[in-house]
Amino acid sequence: MVMGILNVTPDSFSDGGCFYEAEQAIARGEQLVAEGAEFIDIGGESTRPGAVPVGEAEELRRVIPVVRALAAKTRAVISVDTRKAGVARAALDAGASVINDIEANRTDPELWKAVAATGAGYVLMHMQGSPQTMQANPCYDDVVQEVGSFFEERLRRLEDHGVHREQVLLDPGIGFGKTLDHNLALLRGLKVLSTVGRPMLLGVSRKSFIGRLFDAEPDQRGGASLACALWAAESGVTVFRVHDVAMTVQALRMREILNNQTNTR
Numbered sequence: 001m002v003m004g005i006l007n008v009t010p011d012s013f014s015d016g017g018c019f020y021e022a023e024q025a026i027a028r029g030e031q032l033v034a035e036g037a038e039f040i041d042i043g044g045e046s047t048r049p050g051a052v053p054v055g056e057a058e059e060l061r062r063v064i065p066v067v068r069a070l071a072a073k074t075r076a077v078i079s080v081d082t083r084k085a086g087v088a089r090a091a092l093d094a095g096a097s098v099i100n101d102i103e104a105n106r107t108d109p110e111l112w113k114a115v116a117a118t119g120a121g122y123v124l125m126h127m128q129g130s131p132q133t134m135q136a137n138p139c140y141d142d143v144v145q146e147v148g149s150f151f152e153e154r155l156r157r158l159e160d161h162g163v164h165r166e167q168v169l170l171d172p173g174i175g176f177g178k179t180l181d182h183n184l185a186l187l188r189g190l191k192v193l194s195t196v197g198r199p200m201l202l203g204v205s206r207k208s209f210i211g212r213l214f215d216a217e218p219d220q221r222g223g224a225s226l227a228c229a230l231w232a233a234e235s236g237v238t239v240f241r242v243h244d245v246a247m248t249v250q251a252l253r254m255r256e257i258l259n260n261q262t263n264t265r
């Protein structure tokens with residue numbers, strides 16, 4: 001399944017903030033669904049390296065009208081990319097059914113309580129540090145093993161707060177406190193992480209490790225982004241968080257056709 005990225009931020013790293021206004025964001029969301037996205041991931045706070053945090057009032061103002069409109073207008077699953085319990089609660093109330101929590105290394109369980117109370121889906125993403133500092137000096141002995149242990153530990157902790165394993169998707173958090181080598185090790189180690197036993201989600205689309213490898217700007221990273229998605233599909237990833245929805249849907253479908261020895265939908 002493909003999760004289309006919908007940034008409702010003025011400083012988004014590859015959309016340049018052109019979908020900042022609610023109406024444009026809603027139109028873009030409908031387009032993502034038309035292109036084949038089964039999830040829309042709506043985010044009001046950029047979390048790419050070095051991004052500036054956003055206050056709760058501003059995040060609510062950006063995100064909630066878009067969640068409400070797209071939940072009513074489309075049949076896509078609405079996911080909200082937020083670290084704030086208040087935003088998660090309001091979003092679930094407005095029609096979202098998945099919380100994409102990039103700060104699963106959190107100490108405050110308030111957001112988990114909102115997920116537990118509603119039975120919503122929950123994306124458990126690994127990050128070392130915070131978006132402000134995470135790329136300063138990422139450090140692991142064995143990144144794949146450490147991310148796997150993090151998933152196991154957090155799944156237990158989530159259960160203690162009433163969030164069941166069945167609600168959870170796992171995400172290694174490509175680019176979140178990882179060097180180029182760490183990101184490649186995680187992509188190579190996806191099969192190992194799949195043994196944790198929950199579905200996996202992956203976000204590699206246009207990220208800077210691709211820029212490093214190919215000396216390419218974000219809008220020139222589509223080929224490698226697609227290759228990573230196909231590679232990850234081979235390793236058991238089932239949800240792909242991407243900018244280029246139509247291309248990714250087509251590539252994954254082509255792979256499926258070849259695997260199934262069939263030429264029809």
Ligand code: PT1
Pocket residue numbers: 013047048049081100101102123125171173174175176201202203204206207208209241
């Ligand atoms: C992700 C993800 C996300 N990525 C989930 N949510 C971002 N579940 C936002 C770079 O190195 O992978 N999974 N929400 C965007 N974050 C980044 C991180 C964007 C790194 C760019 C980079 O360029």
